[in-house]
Amino acid sequence: MNKKEIGLYIHIPFCKHKCDYCDFISFANKEESIEEYISKLIEEIKIENLEQYKINTIYIGGGTPSFIDSKYIVQILNNINKKYAEEITIELNPGTATKQKLQDYYDVGINRLSIGLQSTHNEILKQLSRIHTYEEFLETYNLARKIGFKNINVDLMIGLPNQKIEDVEKSLNEIIELNTNHISVYSLILEEGTVLENKVKKGILKLPSEEEERKMYWLVKNKLEKAEYNHYEISNFAKTDFCSKHNLNCWEQKEYIGVGLAAHSYLNKTRYSNTEDLYKYLKSIKENRIIHEVQKQEDEAKEYMLLGLRKIEGVNIQKFKNKFIQNPIYLYREELDKLVKNKLIEIDTNYIKLTKKGINLANLVWEEFV
Secondary structure, three states: OOOEEEEEEEEEOEEOOOOOOOOOOOEEOOHHHHHHHHHHHHHHHHHOOHHHEEEEEEEEEEOOHHHOOHHHHHHHHHOOOOOOOOEEEEEEOOOOOOHHHHHHHHHOOOOEEEEEEEOOOHHHHHHOOOOOOHHHHHHHHHHHHHHOOOOEEEEEEEOOOOOOHHHHHHHHHHHHHHOOOEEEEEEOOOOOOOHHHHHHHOOOOOOOOHHHHHHHHHHHHHHHHHOOOEEEEOOEEEOOOOOOHHHHHHHOOOOEEEEOOOOEEEEOOEEEEEOOOHHHHHHOOHHHEEEEEEOOHHHHHHHHHHHHOOEOOOEEHHHHHHHHOOOHHHHOHHHHHHHHHOOOEEEOOOEEEEOHHHHHOHHHHHHOOO
């Protein structure tokens, strides 16, 4: 019998320091819980009986996975059948990834690194309360290359406090020069209740205007495409053959299981997650599952459209027909007609995709399929 193919997400919720803009489920100063957490996480992996699946991608996110001792990452991965995994990613922050940790990651089979840089300007990093400098990032990056990592993503952010378009250009020039394989560029979202939101409200820090932020985005797009990075998703750019397989599978509505605190899963048309309460998770794993949605075909098809319209190539019409036995152009004729009239999407023989205007106003497009 053919095993079902899935992706696996592993959440490590510990950090050295929580950044001012972060609203992820993560904690600083909880080192005393790390060992117990890893033990629970491995227990959950065993309960999930992952042997029944063909795990083709593994993504270790956080928090800051590189903050904890690498022996724990090794323990976790040694409890998973990795033989089918084409891509195993770990997120890391400069300032927490030592030479030994990087070597351990490499030796246990991790073949993709995602480094959280955000900016090459130390002043901007300081304003975000990042714990590292650009120089420390370079040290980590060069060390990783020396150890043998051939697939590295670098995260950058735009729309940051006091950030100017020249700052974004300088950061891009410096990262392009490194010839990294993948670059993710995220617009800052001012999350409610974060330290950064408070500072902006009080006028301590000032964000660029929406118009300035959009100029930054198009500078990023044009510059990276010119440097031969393929813009394949709203915020993601990759050299040939270096798209994130794990994330691409999520955008193509493929199934995945999440383990660890607050981890989300999508399996058998059901979206569910683990508790966000660390104490509850450590106490009992199974009792703290939250079901968010059991999809009917109508919901699944709408979500397929929404996820597909995150990708720059758009929704493949034939793939939609194969999966749902219906033509999306007919099924969503009213929504698509409205979006075409507003010049937010375009439709050709094979794809339904965002226009330039649609990329700028993507939320309006996605709202049609919520």
